[in-house]
Amino acid sequence: MSTAKDRAPGPAGSGLNDDIGEEKRLALYRSQVRLRDAEQRAFDLFLQNLVKGTSHLSLGQEAIAAGFAEAMVKGDLSFCTYRGHAHTLARGVPVEKVLGELMQKDNGLMRGKGGSMHLTSEEHGVMGSYAIIGAHLPIACGAAWRAQYRGDKDVSVCFFGDGTTNIGAFHEALNFAAVWKLPVVFVCENNLYMEYTPIKDVIPIPQPAADRASAYGLERILIDGNDADIVYRTAQKAFARARAGEGPSLIECLTYRHSGHSRADPAKYRPEGELEEWKKHDPVKLYRERLKQFGVTDEVIAEIDASVRKEVDDATEACKAAPSPPLDIITTDVYADGGWAWRN
Amino acid sequence: MAEISYRDAVTRGIAQEMARDPDVVFLGEDVAKPGGCFKATVGLYEQFGGVRVRDTPISEQAILGAAMGAAMTGLKPIAEIMFSDFIAVCFDYIANEFPKARYMSNGQTKCPLVVRTANGAGSRFGAQHSQSVENWCMMIPGLKVVAPSSPIDVVGLMAAAVRDPDPVIFFEHKSLYNSKGEVPDGEILDTLGTAKILRPGKDCTIVALALMVPRALEAAERLRIDHGIDCEVIDVRSLVPLDTKTILGSVAKTHRLFTVEENPRLCGWGAEIVSIVADEGFYDLDGPPVRITTPHIPLPAADIMEDVVLPTPQRIMETIRRGLGS
Ligand SMILES: Cc1ncc(C[n+]2csc(CCOP(=O)(O)OP(=O)(O)O)c2C)c(N)n1
Numbered sequence: 001m002s003t004a005k006d007r008a009p010g011p012a013g014s015g016l017n018d019d020i021g022e023e024k025r026l027a028l029y030r031s032q033v034r035l036r037d038a039e040q041r042a043f044d045l046f047l048q049n050l051v052k053g054t055s056h057l058s059l060g061q062e063a064i065a066a067g068f069a070e071a072m073v074k075g076d077l078s079f080c081t082y083r084g085h086a087h088t089l090a091r092g093v094p095v096e097k098v099l100g101e102l103m104q105k106d107n108g109l110m111r112g113k114g115g116s117m118h119l120t121s122e123e124h125g126v127m128g129s130y131a132i133i134g135a136h137l138p139i140a141c142g143a144a145w146r147a148q149y150r151g152d153k154d155v156s157v158c159f160f161g162d163g164t165t166n167i168g169a170f171h172e173a174l175n176f177a178a179v180w181k182l183p184v185v186f187v188c189e190n191n192l193y194m195e196y197t198p199i200k201d202v203i204p205i206p207q208p209a210a211d212r213a214s215a216y217g218l219e220r221i222l223i224d225g226n227d228a229d230i231v232y233r234t235a236q237k238a239f240a241r242a243r244a245g246e247g248p249s250l251i252e253c254l255t256y257r258h259s260g261h262s263r264a265d266p267a268k269y270r271p272e273g274e275l276e277e278w279k280k281h282d283p284v285k286l287y288r289e290r291l292k293q294f295g296v297t298d299e300v301i302a303e304i305d306a307s308v309r310k311e312v313d314d315a316t317e318a319c320k321a322a323p324s325p326p327l328d329i330i331t332t333d334v335y336a337d338g339g340w341a342w343r344n
Numbered sequence: 345m346a347e348i349s350y351r352d353a354v355t356r357g358i359a360q361e362m363a364r365d366p367d368v369v370f371l372g373e374d375v376a377k378p379g380g381c382f383k384a385t386v387g388l389y390e391q392f393g394g395v396r397v398r399d400t401p402i403s404e405q406a407i408l409g410a411a412m413g414a415a416m417t418g419l420k421p422i423a424e425i426m427f428s429d430f431i432a433v434c435f436d437y438i439a440n441e442f443p444k445a446r447y448m449s450n451g452q453t454k455c456p457l458v459v460r461t462a463n464g465a466g467s468r469f470g471a472q473h474s475q476s477v478e479n480w481c482m483m484i485p486g487l488k489v490v491a492p493s494s495p496i497d498v499v500g501l502m503a504a505a506v507r508d509p510d511p512v513i514f515f516e517h518k519s520l521y522n523s524k525g526e527v528p529d530g531e532i533l534d535t536l537g538t539a540k541i542l543r544p545g546k547d548c549t550i551v552a553l554a555l556m557v558p559r560a561l562e563a564a565e566r567l568r569i570d571h572g573i574d575c576e577v578i579d580v581r582s583l584v585p586l587d588t589k590t591i592l593g594s595v596a597k598t599h600r601l602f603t604v605e606e607n608p609r610l611c612g613w614g615a616e617i618v619s620i621v622a623d624e625g626f627y628d629l630d631g632p633p634v635r636i637t638t639p640h641i642p643l644p645a646a647d648i649m650e651d652v653v654l655p656t657p658q659r660i661m662e663t664i665r666r667g668l669g670s
């Protein structure tokens with residue numbers, strides 16, 4: 001059984017080396033709390049039958065979304081999976097837009113036409129959330145190819161799970177990106193499970209992504225995905241490499257999801273004590289301690305917590321009050337002319 | 345005006361668009377330095393260079409996925425899938441990704457790309473390198489689907505496909521690559537969603553696509569000479585958008601409909617056309633619409649077997665003669 005003790009090296013806040021700086025640290029904290037609160041709220045609303053369809057939460061995995069998003073600059077592109085609420089929020093999309101989409105309201109990010117698994121906000125660089133395992137790795141390559149072709153300096157960042165490393169598109173994309181030296185960063189969030197099966201049962205190597213990097217001529221990168229500082233630093237290095245034209249990176253982040261795979265999953269397949277063990281290494285808790293080590297006062301932390309809570313509360317109320325989408329958008333945007341006509 | 349081959353028309357169409365728009369890029373397996381498995385892209389690499397014309401690994405998902413990502417972010421990629429049968433290994437992009445992105449994102453995501461692919465039988469390659477699979481794509485909301493039958497249409501529809509803001513699947517017929525036709529000099533730009541009446545007639549309407557077009561024309565000529573039957577032959581050219589006006593207008597004049605499809609019987613594109621005519625042109629019909637298709641079998645490789653399963657001019661002629669009771 002993998003436990004929190006198996007985490008990659010990289011002691012929390014070691015040496016109090018403040019290479020990140022207080023402003024960024026506070027932003028990393030705020031982002032993680034915001035993701036935590038919004039995801040928790042999504043779960044609560046699901047229990048009240050107000051979130052329809054499915055939903056895949058990132059509770060416990062917030063440090064990855066926050067760390068990468070804080071290292072990105074405007075123009076960088078995120079490609080997410082169905083477990084994409086956190087990555088979408090982390091790029092600055094309002095909580096109301098995300099909860100609205102989950103609640104299938106007219107104020108939702110895509111007015112109910114995409115749903116929880118397809119969050120997209122191009123103005124924030126969120127280039128879509130993809131629900132066919134692995135499909136977005138090649139797509140991220142294509143966006144990176146455009147950057148390379150035009151000499152643009154943006155990086156395409158592609159998030160996916162441990163289970164995704166076994167589908168063909170993963171291997172096609174890694175090879176393609178490495179051969180073409182594309183400015184794309186592949187981020188494997190290894191939360192130890194696919195839907196219900198542990199990843200270790202279906203791979204012949206210990207680490208699903210890191211142990212495959214060498215096949216594509218890439219460095220083996222395995223990090224503690226629950227420590228936002230480590231994630232942030234690793235992201236910065238990979239982005240610098242991509243922007244310098246040195247090609248892609250594959251980063252495996254060890255983490256753990258606190259909830260089930262999707263809304264309906266009570267996660268009974270997990271060994272007893274595993275969740276509790278990982279909760280000791282909860283990214284939000286860890287980071288709150290980190291701030292204190294750096295001398296951030298309880299008041300400042302409480303202020304951040306309260307303002308995030310207010311955004312989530314206000315968003316919840318706005319979504320509850322929002323109307324359902326009008327039915328006349330059912331046939332819009334099938335084709336680029338805005339409609340759905342397939343014949344004259 | 346010059347006579348060029350269907351094969352050279354592919355190169356000409358792509359070159360015309362690449363010269364016009366620096367955002368047009370081209371990728372695929374063996375397409376650049378080797379000039380393509382069917383030699384349909386010879387010279388593009390030399391003319392436009394390796395940055396715009398790129399050979400890829402044998403990774404159909406990476407080819408189509410990369411085309412999509414590039415299209416979403418501003419380029420106008422043309423991607424080649426060497427044989428249309430291989431669409432099956434990257435069907436996710438064709439079925440789930442290209443056509444749904446705009447809709448699911450409530451109009452945010454664009455996907456202006458062209459997938460061109462060698463389709464159809466006649467090369468004795470057997471069941472995995474000979475299929476006509478345009479019907480696989482026709483059924484997907486969000487895609488556009490074209491299949492030209494002549495060099496001039498190849499150039500004009502290629503230009504229209506590249507300039508179209510939607511994903512277009514462009515089927516080239518393997519057995520037409522050597523065929524020739526007159527193509528005027530200068531820029532050629534056609535319109536998607538327009539069928540062409542290639543031969544006017546009054547006794548029946550024959551609707552055909554790609555390789556079935558020259559066969560339908562040959563059958564029509566023999567029906568005229570041998571039986572005095574005057575067929576109107578329509579080249580559909582574009583399955584999506586579909587020019588139903590031209591088809592319904594023709595049936596209103598001739599009162600009989602025959603479709604000639606290379607697809608195996610079940611759910612071939614002719615079924616949709618027959619259904620539209622049955623719905624909207626029923627009272628124009630003097631007899632049942634008839635579909636002439638490949639039977640519901642995998643394609644055999646041997647020439648004598650392949651030849652009997654595809655609709656031939658002879659079979660088209662006999663079916664129409666029987667259908668008209670003459
Ligand atoms: C091609 C494909 N196969 C199967 C599924 C069903 N499915 C959805 S999520 C999932 C598990 C993915 O596991 P992982 O990559 O580890 O991501 P996680 O959900 O843990 O974030 C599966 C099998 C799918 N969506 N697409």
Ligand SMILES: [Mg+2]
Nearest residue numbers: 161162193194
């Ligand atoms: Mg997983």
